[in-house]
Amino acid sequence: MSLEPFAPRRAAEGDLLAWCTVFGEGQGEVSGDRILAAALAERLLAEEGSSVLRWAARGGDRGSIMGVAELRPQPHDPRIGFLRLFVPRADRRKGVASALLARIAEDARLAGMDRIQGIVPGGGPGEAFVFGRGGVRELLRLHLQEQRIDERVLRRCGELAACPDPAAYTLAHWRGSAPEPQAASFGDVMGHVSDAPGAAWQMAPRAWDRAAVRAWEAQMTAGGEKLMVCAAVHRATGQVVAATVTIVPAGDGSAARQHDTAVLPQHRGRGLARWIKAEQTLRLRAAFSGVRAVTTTVNRQNLAMVAVNRAVGYRTVGERLLVEAPLAAGAEG
Numbered sequence: 001m002s003l004e005p006f007a008p009r010r011a012a013e014g015d016l017l018a019w020c021t022v023f024g025e026g027q028g029e030v031s032g033d034r035i036l037a038a039a040l041a042e043r044l045l046a047e048e049g050s051s052v053l054r055w056a057a058r059g060g061d062r063g064s065i066m067g068v069a070e071l072r073p074q075p076h077d078p079r080i081g082f083l084r085l086f087v088p089r090a091d092r093r094k095g096v097a098s099a100l101l102a103r104i105a106e107d108a109r110l111a112g113m114d115r116i117q118g119i120v121p122g123g124g125p126g127e128a129f130v131f132g133r134g135g136v137r138e139l140l141r142l143h144l145q146e147q148r149i150d151e152r153v154l155r156r157c158g159e160l161a162a163c164p165d166p167a168a169y170t171l172a173h174w175r176g177s178a179p180e181p182q183a184a185s186f187g188d189v190m191g192h193v194s195d196a197p198g199a200a201w202q203m204a205p206r207a208w209d210r211a212a213v214r215a216w217e218a219q220m221t222a223g224g225e226k227l228m229v230c231a232a233v234h235r236a237t238g239q240v241v242a243a244t245v246t247i248v249p250a251g252d253g254s255a256a257r258q259h260d261t262a263v264l265p266q267h268r269g270r271g272l273a274r275w276i277k278a279e280q281t282l283r284l285r286a287a288f289s290g291v292r293a294v295t296t297t298v299n300r301q302n303l304a305m306v307a308v309n310r311a312v313g314y315r316t317v318g319e320r321l322l323v324e325a326p327l328a329a330g331a332e333g
Contacts, residue, residue: 026086043223122319128143153313162277164271171329185239224250
């Protein structure tokens with residue numbers, strides 16, 4: 001087995017698609033959100049000035065790809081690298097993951113990082129492998145949830161898709177870019193995603209101006225993915241005060257993913273999150289009839305959002321753990 005850095009723009013087309021296939025299938029196994037290889041390749045080739053580190057493990061002399069890894073410096077703290085590492089089932093228990101981790105730790109230290117975070121499935125061999133390594137600690141335990149868009153869920157969302165206070169709020173909905181008059185206030189709402197319990201482990205509070213919103217929209221739709229937003233607008237001010245975001249993958253769009261939901265603090269406790277999530281489900285079905293399910297991840301300690309998700313038909317289908325290890329521990333074994 002050989003290990004090598006992987007640079008998408010310098011890779012042969014076949015190698016790029018092979019790397020993206022392993023990554024996409026691994027991501028789907030961990031999160032239920034499978035990324036098509038062609039769409040992922042397009043997204044990687046579009047990255048500009050990326051500080052992301054990637055690797056490939058190969059069998060034999062330039063043989064088939066047996067494992068892939070990607071390490072992204074966390075925007076809120078570049079000393080933390082967020083790791084995604086995937087090995088196909090047929091190549092597991094061959095030391096591929098351990099070899100990759102040792103190489104990743106070495107390269108990450110040279111890049112100025114001192115910690116690595118990552119998501120692992122709860123239970124099973126993945127969790128046992130991770131916690132069998134020294135120094136790893138659990139930061140968050142997350143519910144992986146799924147909403148099946150069937151008649152029962154659509155009927156339930158239809159019952160909930162009524163504004164809780166029509167005199168105070170109205171609905172806005174868009175695909176792709178936010179309308180210019182609402183872009184800034186939408187950014188204000190997105191800045192409050194970090195208010196959720198446990199979010200401080202994954203992001204730092206940030207100010208979203210119009211430029212930040214436009215950059216985020218471009219990032220979310222790279223590779224042909226479709227961005228849908230449903231928002232509550234305060235009638236008195238014309239400002240967005242709550243929003244929920246859904247991404248429909250390019251290609252096989254049978255499973256969408258619900259990305260973020262946030263409500264401004266002064267407008268919480270009024271049923272806005274439940275209302276816009278129910279509306280989003282109905283509009284998703286109308287716009288993308290092939291979507292059969294929506295997946296999302298929520299911290300199990302975020303009791304308010306867990307209750308909202310339950311109301312609109314989400315059910316827990318698995319657990320994911322956010323874990324962290326110092327790089328010295330990441331280099332072991």
